[in-house]
Amino acid sequence: MFWIADQKNSQSVEQAQGQIYDFFLDIVRRYQPEKALDEFKKLFIDFTAVKYLGVLEALDRIVVAYDENEFHYTLKRCCYILVNNWSVVNSQVHVQALVDLFLDPSLDKKTNSAKLKTLRLWIKNFVNSESYQTLKLFTLRQVGGASLKWSDRYTSYLLMYQCADVNSSKEQKQVADALARKIRTQFKFDLAMYTSRMRPMNRPWNSWENPTSLGNNVIQLVKTMLTKRGSLSYRALADNFIAKSSQLDCSEFKLELCAYLEFAKEDPEISEAFTIQLFEKLVDFQCQFDDRPVTPALMLRICKYVITCVTIDEKKKPAPLFSVLINQTNPLYFVVILLKLVLLCGACQSFLDVRIAELIRYYSQYSEAECRPVIYFLDMLNVAFTIYTEEIRYNLVCMNPNIKAKTNKSMTSLPLLSLGEYRIFSQVRLGDSVTS
Structure with missing residues (x-):
């Protein structure tokens, strides 16, 4: 009897989650990011009626079930439904706004509602979790590539970790894979531009950042x-x-x-x-x-x-x-x-x-x-x-004809001491074009 009751409760929570996911999949495609963000705030931060009352009732069923893990997963997947779609249209500023929503001052306000107290407690626990830190990875490169700590420079690896995590939703995996590829492509381009434009020490430095x-x-x-x-x-x-x-x-x-x-x-x-x-x-x-x-x-x-x-x-x-x-x-x-x-x-x-x-x-x-x-x-x-x-495609080109004449074609016997006489030239393929 208890097992049947638990099964029914689990099915109710799963149905409620599906209703919430469908709601955000619908609004993120049809509405401007500001409107979708406002609906997210109404539901998860304010716990008030959104465009469709049934969605609020669905979240209420999850809160009543008192399963914080299911709420955590629901909240996280809704975040990535938004982030995934915004990344496609390059609305990165709204990703930052979404992350900032979890620091909204209203979360610290007193309330007599037991449900709202529970919801706010779970939101705070989410902010203190690894899931929130993972979400913040998608905002690190918005302001001049500024990073908070050294490990942020290797975000692409941390994003690939999300792709391999069985607990990541399909939306999270998609957006993590796309951003990781973008970061790695940018690194390859920056490295090619920096190395190919470097000059000997007695000449001006190039302006491309290492x-x-x-x-x-x-x-x-x-x-x-x-x-x-x-x-x-x-x-x-x-x-x-x-x-x-x-x-x-x-x-x-x-x-x-x-x-x-x-x-x-x-x-x-x-x-x-x-x-x-x-x-x-x-x-x-x-x-x-x-x-x-x-x-x-x-x-x-x-x-x-x-x-x-x-x-x-x-x-x-x-x-x-x-x-x-x-x-x-x-x-x-x-x-x-x-x-x-x-x-x-x-x-x-x-x-x-x-x-x-x-x-x-x-x-x-x-x-x-x-x-x-x-x-x-x-x-x-x-x-x-x-x-x-x-x-x-990287190539070494000798700038000294005397050394060039002595170097074999494979370059496998090239003395390291003579590498200073060589310049790096690279070709970067961008779409159908090649930049040297």
């Missing part, structure tokens, strides 16, 4: 990455390993994967320790498949496991190997490891984004000064993945 915190070192980083795009490029290494893996069983693949990821020439001591520790973790992973061929699905599972081993563990704390790679060697070697994994198995890219987001969420509690090695790593990661995308 999108990283690496300073002028980003120029050297881009040049270094470009020298690895010849016959021995990371992409070529990945293609060779993929071809080779078709002849390996799972146990052999795990051993060869460790060799594929090592960076012995640059830092042999740390590289050897990393390879040994990684192999020790891989030995027992999916060992029931050790004598079987490596399928794409199995390769994906192994690559995801390696990403977990070198980023963040199940307790949402940095893995031991992450600390080693960040603090005891050049972070660029760590970036190359992750780049090699994604080039080997592109399907693990989204998984890597989520793990990086979890690292950012963990370190965001610390100051920028305390997180300097992590920030350098994140900026290097963004630059490296930008170099290996198809939207932008």
Whole structure:
């Protein structure tokens, strides 16, 4: 009997939620943003009649059911119904207005209504929740790209985390994915413009802003990455390993994967320790498949496991190997490891984004000064993945004919000391046009 009553109550709440969602889907498409925002305020902040009285009654049923979690989910999804549609028409100012509504002074006013007290308490709890902080991500880049803290510079990863969260509504996933892509596209464009317009130190600086915190070192980083795009490029290494893996069983693949990821020439001591520790973790992973061929699905599972081993563990704390790679060697070697994994198995890219987001969420509690090695790593990661995308084509052009004559075409033997004689030129594809 009690179970039947609970089931009926659950169905009533679900029906009420559907009624509210339909209401906001209707008004956000038919009304101007100001009007839709006013209807949102009437319902959730003032708890008064909106255009359709039935919607107020629907919210009343959710409050009477006294299920704060369901209210929280209802409120959050309504927010993203609005944000998703406003983002399409570029009404970002109204997204900020929506976020500000939750700080309305009326929420602190005294009331004799038990229902209104409950509603206001739940609204305040929402403001103090992670869901509200997540909603604020969609307002960070409205005023000159200003950010409140260092982690805000990596919003695209935090947005991708929302896309992968099973608790995110479809509207939240859609708007998060769209904004993340927009931010990454802008970063690629800014990096291309900055690096291609930089001049030697004895000439005026260009006016384009550096999108990283690496300073002028980003120029050297881009040049270094470009020298690895010849016959021995990371992409070529990945293609060779993929071809080779078709002849390996799972146990052999795990051993060869460790060799594929090592960076012995640059830092042999740390590289050897990393390879040994990684192999020790891989030995027992999916060992029931050790004598079987490596399928794409199995390769994906192994690559995801390696990403977990070198980023963040199940307790949402940095893995031991992450600390080693960040603090005891050049972070660029760590970036190359992750780049090699994604080039080997592109399907693990989204998984890597989520793990990086979890690292950012963990370190965001610390100051920028305390997180300097992590920030350098994140900026290097963004630059490296930008170099290996198809939207932008980077090229190194030698400005010294004497050096040019001695340099082979692949550039894989180009001495680092001579990189100062080279300029970066880039082509950015915007729609059907190309900007150099």
